[in-house]
Amino acid sequence: MEIILDARNISKSFPGVLAVDNISLKLCKGEILALIGENGAGKSTLINVLGGVQKPDRAQIILNGQSVTFSSSDQAIRAGISVVFQELSLVDGLSIAENIFANRQPIGMLNKINWRQLYQQTQEFLEKFNLELNPRTLVKNLTMGQKQILEILKATSTSPKVLILDEPTSALTEREIKCLFENIRMLRKQGMSFIYITHKLSEVFQIADRVMVMRDGKKSGNERVNNVSENDLISMMVGRKIKNLYGIRGSAFSETETVLRVVGLNRKNVFEDVNLELRKGEILGFAGLIGAGRTEVGRAIVGVDPKDSGHIYLDGKEVHINNSKDAIIHKIAYLTEDRKKDGLFEGMALSNNIIAPSIENYTSVIGFLDRKRINRYVESSVLEFGITTTSIMKKVLYLSGGNQQKVLVAMWMSIQPRVIIFDDPTRGVDVGSKADIYQILKDSASRGVGIIMISSELPELIGVCDRILAFHHGRIMGEVLHKDFSEERIMALVAGIVNAERSQSTSSAR
Ligand SMILES: Nc1ncnc2c1ncn2[C@@H]1O[C@H](COP(=O)(O)OP(=O)(O)OP(=O)(O)O)[C@@H](O)[C@H]1O
Ligand SMILES: [Mg+2]
Structure with a gap:
C-alpha cells in the first residue's frame, strides 16, 4: 500500500x-x-x-x-x-x-x-x-x-x-x-x-x-x-488491568430520606412539568437524546439557566437558587458539560481553580489567602483525583484534556457538596481515570451525597446509577429501577416508544 x-x-x-x-x-x-x-x-x-x-x-x-x-x-x-x-x-x-x-x-x-x-x-x-x-x-x-x-x-x-x-x-x-x-x-x-x-x-x-x-x-x-x-x-x-470499570459501591443504596425535590419545573419549549426526588446517597441518572432537556433541567436546578415556574426543596425546605453562587451556598455542585465555556478558569493555575468555589474558607478576616493551607489541600486533591501535572501552579490551559476534566471534579468536591449534578462526567477521560471518577462518585454517594448524573452513554448510566429517569422532548417519560435496568428498556423510553408508568413510591413528587 x-x-x-x-x-x-x-x-x-x-x-x-x-x-x-x-x-x-x-x-x-x-x-x-x-x-x-x-x-x-x-x-x-x-x-x-x-x-x-x-x-x-x-x-x-x-x-x-x-x-x-x-x-x-x-x-x-x-x-x-x-x-x-x-x-x-x-x-x-x-x-x-x-x-x-x-x-x-x-x-x-x-x-x-x-x-x-x-x-x-x-x-x-x-x-x-x-x-x-x-x-x-x-x-x-x-x-x-x-x-x-x-x-x-x-x-x-x-x-x-x-x-x-x-x-x-x-x-x-x-x-x-x-x-x-x-x-x-x-x-x-x-x-x-x-x-x-x-x-x-x-x-x-x-x-x-x-x-x-x-x-x-x-x-x-x-x-x-x-x-x-x-x-x-x-x-x-x-499498564494494568481494570477490574471494576464502574467502581464498587461500599454499601448498597438503601437511604430513604429525600435530599432534593423538584416540583413542577417548567421552561417553555425546553422542558415541561418535571418532578423528581433525589434521595440521600442515591445516584440518579438522566438518560435522553440530545435536545431531550436533561442538561437544561440540570442547569435550571442550579440556577444557571432560567425556569418559568417550579419549586426546589432541599432537605424538605424550599430554596431559591438563582445563580451558581446560591447553589454553592446550598452546597449543590454543578459540573458542566462544557468545561471550557463555563467550567474552568483556563488562564489560571490549577491550584486557583481547585479552590475557586471554596475560596472563602481560605481567606483570613483581613482578606489574605492562606497559601500554605491552600497548597496542602490542592496537593492532596491532585493525588486523590490522580491529576497528572508537573506543578500545582501550572495553568489549566496547559493540562491535557482529561486532566482538565479531573480538575473540574476536584474543584467541585472542594465545597463538600450535599448534591452533585454531573453533566457528562467522563468526557475526554481515559479508561483508567474513568474508573477513578466512577469510584469517587460511588464513594461520595456512600457518604450520603445525592448525585444526579447526566450522560448519553447508557452503559455508563447502567453501571453507575441506582435509578434512571428517561427524558424525551423535555418530559420525564419514565423511570427505571436498578433491578429493571436494561439498555433496551431505557432506549425505548428515551425514544418515546413506550410510555412507562412511573412508580409512585419512588418518584412522584407532590
Ligand atoms: N502547551 C503546553 N505547555 C506545557 N505543557 C504542556 C503543553 N501542552 C501539553 N503539555 C503537557 O504535555 C503532556 C502531554 O499532553 P497531551 O495534551 O499531549 O496529552 P493527551 O495524550 O492528548 O491527553 P488527553 O487524553 O487528556 O487529551 C501533559 O503532561 C501536558 O500537561
Ligand atoms: Mg489530548
Whole structure:
C-alpha cells in the first residue's frame, strides 16, 4: 500500500515533561489509524506537531514522498494535513458558512466575497453530512454536538490528504457518530487517510484499521485492530488491568430520606412539568437524546439557566437558587458539560481553580489567602483525583484534556457538596481515570451525597446509577429501577416508544 505519511523520530518537550518521546508512525493511503493512550500520554502534542501547531524538538515528516516542515497550521493545511482539535475553535459570532470558509471565502468580482456561492457551497457540505442546518445560522446558536460536526466539516472542506481527528465524538450522540463514521468511510474510499484519537475503545473496533498506543510520551503498541482485544488495549494504555470499570459501591443504596425535590419545573419549549426526588446517597441518572432537556433541567436546578415556574426543596425546605453562587451556598455542585465555556478558569493555575468555589474558607478576616493551607489541600486533591501535572501552579490551559476534566471534579468536591449534578462526567477521560471518577462518585454517594448524573452513554448510566429517569422532548417519560435496568428498556423510553408508568413510591413528587 502506498505510504502517504511517514513521520520519524518526533520528540517534543515542555518545561518539566517530555510529552512526545521519539515517536515514529506510518500511514497508508485510505488507512484509518486510531491513536489511544491515557490522559497526558502525549497524543494531542504529537498531532499538534503533525498539524504545524507546535514546533517539535526533533522530527522528520515525509508527506507524499516529500520532506516537509511546518511553522503554522496554515502551512500544514496547504501541504495536505488538517486537524480537528480537541477543543473547539469556532467563532461564536460568525455564521456556519463563515466559519467553514474562514479566510478562504469564494471571491467574486471587485474582490468581494461571493456570498451566494459561499452559502451554496456550505449548503452542499451540510447536506453531505445530513445536517439540517441553515448556513446563515450563527455558531453560538448551535449545540455542542453540532459545533463538533461543524469543526469536522471545516477540516474536510480543504480536501486534506491526511485528516487528524482529536476526540471528535466526545459531544456527539449515537446518531451523529454513525453519520460521522459513514462520512469517514466515504472519504477513505476516495483516498483520504485518518489519524483518529479517542478514549472510547469501542470506536477503535468500529472504525480503525490499525491502532497505536501511547504511554508517557512513548509508543507502547502498534497493532492491526483485528489482532487485539479491548483488554489488550487497556493493558497497553494503562499498564494494568481494570477490574471494576464502574467502581464498587461500599454499601448498597438503601437511604430513604429525600435530599432534593423538584416540583413542577417548567421552561417553555425546553422542558415541561418535571418532578423528581433525589434521595440521600442515591445516584440518579438522566438518560435522553440530545435536545431531550436533561442538561437544561440540570442547569435550571442550579440556577444557571432560567425556569418559568417550579419549586426546589432541599432537605424538605424550599430554596431559591438563582445563580451558581446560591447553589454553592446550598452546597449543590454543578459540573458542566462544557468545561471550557463555563467550567474552568483556563488562564489560571490549577491550584486557583481547585479552590475557586471554596475560596472563602481560605481567606483570613483581613482578606489574605492562606497559601500554605491552600497548597496542602490542592496537593492532596491532585493525588486523590490522580491529576497528572508537573506543578500545582501550572495553568489549566496547559493540562491535557482529561486532566482538565479531573480538575473540574476536584474543584467541585472542594465545597463538600450535599448534591452533585454531573453533566457528562467522563468526557475526554481515559479508561483508567474513568474508573477513578466512577469510584469517587460511588464513594461520595456512600457518604450520603445525592448525585444526579447526566450522560448519553447508557452503559455508563447502567453501571453507575441506582435509578434512571428517561427524558424525551423535555418530559420525564419514565423511570427505571436498578433491578429493571436494561439498555433496551431505557432506549425505548428515551425514544418515546413506550410510555412507562412511573412508580409512585419512588418518584412522584407532590
Ligand atoms: N502547551 C503546553 N505547555 C506545557 N505543557 C504542556 C503543553 N501542552 C501539553 N503539555 C503537557 O504535555 C503532556 C502531554 O499532553 P497531551 O495534551 O499531549 O496529552 P493527551 O495524550 O492528548 O491527553 P488527553 O487524553 O487528556 O487529551 C501533559 O503532561 C501536558 O500537561
Ligand atoms: Mg489530548
